[in-house]
Amino acid sequence: MSFIQYLISGISLGSVYALIALGYTMVYGIAKMLNFAHGDVIMVGGFTTYTICSTLGLHPIIGIIVSVVVCTLLGITIEKIAYKPLRKASSPLAVLITAIGVSYLLQNLALLIFGANAKSFTSVVSMEPIKLADGQLSITGETIVTIVCCILIMIGLMFFINKTKAGQAMLAVSEDKGAAQLMGINVDGTIALTFAIGSALAAIAGVLLCSAYPSLTPYTGSMPGIKAFVAAVFGGIGSIPGAFIGGILLGVIEILSKAYISSQMSDAICFAVLIIVLLVKPTGLLGKNIQEKV
């Protein structure tokens, strides 16, 4: 029975990873860059909700909405100031290093504002745990909300990308920027929209993550961020269903290795998964193999 318990909490953690990985994978698909600051957007989302709910004492729903808005604006601003000028830079390293700089900047700003001490985050979910199988199996409200949220967002995102004009524009830009521009698509706007959606998802992921693991520090986002990237690579970077599957699998692997192997080594095991995936199938589970041409 404990195995099922672990499996469920793994899926819950995996749902959070999947939400974060969606942001990575969309940005990577469209801008061909690894947004290192994505993990720290999660942290900003967490702190915004914390400030609204715990410090100002407002309703959690307001907190979530405000944090989504703040993170969306933050994502667009970061893209505009730090990434856009470097889009045509001669070296691909330039934008990567800038992204690291942005990540570092966000962490240290949070450190200055909120301090290094962990804040205890009040869960936004007020739901009693569900007891199953004579109380042997207990599923917390956070777990259910996280999984449901993730599935809803996935469905919504798939609908958005496949059925709306803006989503189709995103696909077009990720295929070929030049051709998309010739078809009358606003490339800059589309990239900004991608960053906005990715950051909004990161804000939701941040709130869900902090509700499940209620300790909030300026470094809260960096590890889940990196792991979500692992998940995105696992599922095949650039693929949205891939991010979902990769996220869930990685969450399950992490929780199971924590439970059955060693709690200290669980991070190392997650990263070992990444290295194995890259060795065996560098394109990930659902990724497409693209041959580079001259």
Place this chain on the structure above:
Amino acid sequence: MKKLLINKTLKQNLITYGIVIVAYLVIQIMVSLGLVSSLLKGLLVPLCVYAILAVSLNLVVGILGELSLGHAGFMCVGAFASAFFSMCMKSTNMPSALRFLIAILIGAASAAICGILIGIPVLRLKGDYLAIVTLAFGEIIKNIVNSLYIGLDEAGFHFSMESTMDLNLSETGTVIIKGAQGITGTPNDSTFTVGVILLLLTLVIVLNLIHSRDGRAIMSIRDNTIAAESIGIHVTKYKLMAFTISAALAGVAGVLYAHNLSSLTATQKNFGYNQSIMILVFVVLGGIGNIRGSVISAVILTLLPELLRGLNDYRMLIYAVVLIVMMLFNWAPKCIEWRAKLLYKFKNKKTAKEAE
């Protein structure tokens, strides 16, 4: 024409060595005159450590054109391997100079082996993947070291991943690596002189590599991998070569670091992601691909925050801003255009004045 070119690079290299030697002599004279505060004296070895790290990372970032975020991990491997060796040899009556020399070689070799092991799978991949895998590697190393217990008694070495009790040591046995508590009592063999010698050695290795046939092959991979491949350059081999040399040098820096402290632990601060970023800041500020710049920026950025203690809270923030602004200033096409325009205007003014 060829002779002139060689002389030019030789001259540049000599200037780099000269700067290090002159700085060393100046500091030694100041120390003997008692002009150096104890705070600064404590910084002398770390200065060498960071300079070596910056130069070795520049080999990967600037010359090979790949981003490695696990440099602190290689440093960690070198530090722990060499400290472990020194601890084992401490009780024997091996001369400390010989022991330290072997420790340096062990540190470099173990980091190089890790470099090869991690390089073979990931160097086939491109930039972003390499960055994230090296980052992952750094975290894995830190995790492993933090849960590693090694003890020594007359029956030999005992390993455990759980606790000191699991080692089953006899009563006379000693625990060398105590998991998260690390290694305590490492002999303090690192001196400023040794550090400077190692730094010079690093510079000789890296600068000679850059100006050799192999170095040109590595740079051609950076500039255009497909073109390099088409003229018969073995891409993976040269990538692995640069990566391994860089890892080995980072290992040497780790040895120096480990033998400067009496207790060695693997924390987020010294061997974690933050350390790797800090080395990257040194490289970016000194100029990507500019070896001399790396040394200078490593020295300045290590000294400045210590001398301006009041800025300590803002230190990391300033690093972050420096990183972003430097990248935008140096790499954004619009910025490059603007700089060229400014330079052109400036030159025009100068020539106009000269004409008058």
